[in-house]
Amino acid sequence: MDFRFSEEDEAFRREVVDFVEAELPWDWRNHEVDSEEPDGLKLVRAFKKKLADKGWLTRAWPREYGGQEASHMQQLIFGVEMSYRGIPVDDGGVSMVGPTIMMSGTEAQKRFFLPKISRAEIDWCQGYSEPDAGSDLASVQTRAVEDGDDFVLNGSKIWNGAHSGAGWMFMLVRTDPDAPKHRGISFLVAEMNVPGVKIERIPCMWGADRSLVTFEGARVPKSGLIGEKNMGWYVGATLLDLERSGANYSARALRLLEDLVDFCKENVRDGRLLSDNPLVRSRLARAAVDIEAARLVAYNVASMQSKGQIPNKEASISKLVGSETLLTVYGLGMQILGMYGQLDPESKWAPLRGRFEKGYMMVGANTVAAGTSEIQRNIIATRGLGLPRG
Amino acid sequence: MDLGLNEAQQMLKTSARDFLEAECPDTFVREMEEDERGFTPELWQKIADQGWLGLVIPEQYGGVGLSFFDLTVLLEETGAAMLPGPFFPTVVLGSMSIMEAGSEEQKRALLPGIADGHSIVTMALLEPTASWRPEGVEATAVPEDGGYILNGTKLFVPCAHVSDRIIVAARTGDAPRDVTLFLAPRNADGMTQTLLKTIASDRQSELVLTDVRVPASDVLGEVGRGWETVEKVIAWGAAAKCAEMVGGAQRVLDMTVEYAKQRVQFGRPIGAFQAVQHHCANMASDVESCRYIAAQAAWKLSEGEAARQEAAMAKAWVSDAYRRVCATGHQVHGAIGFTKEHNMQLYSRRAKEAELAFGDADFHLETVSQGIEL
Structure with a gap:
């Protein structure tokens, strides 16, 4: 067992972070970009192009299809650093379509689609x-x-x-x-x-x-x-376990937690800093532990994938605990922000640029999209634990 | 990064499981709950013969010289089997603090005896203050005639009744951390030991010290710096306890899933109902989360890092999660799980003991809150 990134992987992580901090065209600490809106997509497209020029979008892919044959871990590292900064680089092309084509596509399809995905030429x-x-x-x-x-x-x-x-x-x-x-x-x-x-x-x-x-x-x-x-059901389904670690949820949650901690250290309520309130401290600490537990479950999935093992219930567990944790952290943020939490991002009074208000409304989609928490539990119970189908 | 066990660890795990299946079946665990000593010398000797008592003791002192992480691989199995007796206190509290703080002479004198099964050691840390912080130590050690005189009451001392040596934490000054460790023999004059009846039937004791004399040669580590060792022991203890809890939680999950497959109500196995499936899925998620957060703490400690944050996170998470796993396990089992003849209750009682040992979630969350720079 080894919880460290290899030297090579850690060097890659630093390179990614340095590049993003220098080149990202928007202020990620204060601004959420919605890539499912045309304006947001334009911004993301332009930045994705830069990442693609580095070869990072599909770093773990074979060279002939636009990859760099890097480890699965580096793909995870890249995804985590992007998620942490709220950079929506993956529209399904890299994580779903590409691997599906690689596994089940014809040679002509591979030659047509994979380089385009790698170079961020199609959305x-x-x-x-x-x-x-x-x-x-x-x-x-x-x-x-x-x-x-x-x-x-x-x-x-x-x-x-x-x-x-x-x-x-x-x-x-x-x-x-x-x-x-x-x-x-x-x-x-x-x-x-x-x-x-x-x-x-x-x-x-x-x-x-x-x-x-x-x-x-x-x-x-x-x-x-x-x-x-x-055979499309099977073409699509096997993929999920191979490609998803669920590490994005805990990465996003960690960034939120850090924002909340900063907020609590700077804001006074009822005569004392929020960070001096034992209730607040305890809740934030609990969230930190939840995030760490979810993070490690996801990293284990990536660790399995990088050894060529196919995660089964592990991937569903990771999705479940990751998305539920993200929900918890948004909920906690709204509680800590109190009256201010309800303010729209446009309000001059909105703390943290209103990111929690907007995120709180959006976050419920995480335990619904890509298989609801209930579906994940069904999968864990039947496929993972071998309980009889109802 | 690789979160799997290596081959040697996998072998250790498998052989431990086989050994415990043969030597420590649930019938034995039940028997020992009623036994006066709570374990048998025969099993203790077999455990010594397996090399477990000296697992982390360097070879030069008669041990096997494996790592702390390897020990936690083993503890996962002892937790699953609910191994009764002084294995945990002797290895984690005894041998590890002697290895950490002992003089060369003390190591030579004590470690081989631990490794070969002749010497059982525990630590008397807590007191009626029930605190895991140095301020909680109120027992005193006063220098006299080149030795020390110990007075005070120690509480919740694991397996003191069968220990040969007890590492006693006592105050040697007024500063909060001015605590010193003493290697007192259990049969020392002035030491009265009384068993406490506890939820897990795990033989904790009250230890009253009245003018107990300890020679200076039995001071463990430096005078006034014992808390540095205790802090490490708490982190090791927390991580080691987490490993036991992971083993227990996995067993509770397995047992619950098995029951859900067999128990028929409304004409089908209850495990076919989504309500029950989701209980089981939640348990599986908790066990999975416990596994890696516990392993991270053990691994970092094993690498020689202080791992304060990782150990605190692990104990905070696993303490609550194991309790949840047991509560849900009971829910799925229904009434039968509460009966004495069922194993479910053996685990849920131990889960509570384990939750409290080396600090519960609330205790560790304060450490975590400092770690996230609050």
């Missing part, structure tokens, strides 16, 4: 959830019917960031409606800029939007089919 939005297929993802109904060299799409995908102007969607579509539900799904990537694609914004409580994308006879090339037709 992605996710086409998994549908209005009637959320937690029960395998019941997706968006139809893809073969017609010549194309698939003709009908149906809708929801909760994605298509309104940001992302050029491509990766999605699960139904290619065989008569097969058992897990066996009639295909994994497809398609350009959004084709006739028959309608994007409608769904305003959400935190002031930003998600989208409902409706396909009405949209024609997309068959060359976007990744892996075998009707």
Whole structure:
């Protein structure tokens, strides 16, 4: 057992941090960027380009596809340092589409997509959830019917960031409606800029939007089919355990905690610094421990991945405890900020630029997106602990 | 970074599990709960023969010379098996503080006896103040005739009733940290030992010291600097206790999942119900979190770092998590888990003892709050 980064990995971490601190075009300590809004996406795109020039976005990939064949750990380090600073560099291209294509794509698909992802030349939005297929993802109904060299799409995908102007969607579509539900799904990537694609914004409580994308006879090339037709569920599913560590949640939470500690050391309430209030101290310390526990669970997942082991319940546990911890820390922040916590970021009175108010409204999405906490618990119980399916 | 065990550690773990399955089954644990001594000399000798008592003692003093981290690998198994007796106090409190603070002479005199099973050692740290801080030490040691005279009451002393030597912390000055450690024999004149009945049936004692004379040669470490050793012992103890707790928590999880698969209600195994599945998933998450936060503390200490923050974080987290795991385990087991014949209650009683040992979450959270620069 060794909890240190190797010298090489630590040197890489320093290099990343130094570069980001010098080159990031916005003040990460005081400004959150929403990459699912067009303005935010432009900012992120420009910076991603710089990271891509360094080869960092896909550092662990094979060289022939634009990677540097670095360790899994360095991919983790890069992700953690980005998450800690709230830099949304991954739209699913690096963590999901790329590895899926690498594992299941044809050579032509690899040559076409992977270098583009590596160089940050295409943006992605996710086409998994549908209005009637959320937690029960395998019941997706968006139809893809073969017609010549194309698939003709009908149906809708929801909760994605298509309104940001992302050029491509990766999605699960139904290619065989008569097969058992897990066996009639295909994994497809398609350009959004084709006739028959309608994007409608769904305003959400935190002031930003998600989208409902409706396909009405949209024609997309068959060359976007990744892996075998009707095997898309398995093409997409194996990936999650291989690529996700969940380290982003604790990295984000740690940064919030540090902001809160600073706030408490500078702000007086009822005649004393918040940091001198034993209740506040105890709550912050507890949050620090929660974050550390979540961080180590995630690092273990990365450690397993880097040894070629396939995490099973470990990845779900990491997602569960990481996202729940992030929720806890936002909630704690709002409690500590007290009356001020409710202020909109635009208010001159808003502490920490109102980041907690906005984040508090958004954070609930973390225990919902990418598999709700309940779904994670189902996976842990059935796949991890071998309990019978209900 | 590699958070897995190496081959040697994996072997140590497996052989410990095999040994304990054979020598320390739950029937034995139950028997020892009622036994006057709480362990058997036969098992103690077998443990010595395994090399466990000298696991972290350097070879030159008759030990095996493995690391503290290796010891915690073993402790995970003793925690899982609920090994009764003075193994933990002798190895963690006794041998480690002697290795840390003892003179060459003391090490030569004491460590080989610990390693070969002839000498049982414990530490008398706490008092009726029930504090893990130096201010809590009120027992006094006054110099006289080239030695010291000890007076005071020590409380919650583990396995004092079977120990040959007791490392007593006593005050040698008024400054809060002016504490000194003494290697007192248990049968010293003026020392009265009384067993306390405790939640985990783990044989803690009250120790009343009335004019107990200790020669200067039995001062452990420097006079007035004993707390430096105690601080380390608390960190080691916390990390070592966490390892035991991880082992226990894993066993509770396994036992609960097994029960959920077998127990049928409403015509199907209760483990098929999501309410029960989610209880089990929460337990698994807690166990997983415990494992790595505990391992980090043990590993850092093993590397010779002070690891104050890591040890505090580990003990704060694992103390609460193990209690949660047991509470949920009870919930899934229903009424049967509360019966004496069921193992569930053996673990939940020990979880409370372990939570309190070397500081509970509240105690360690204050350290953590300093560590995050509050």
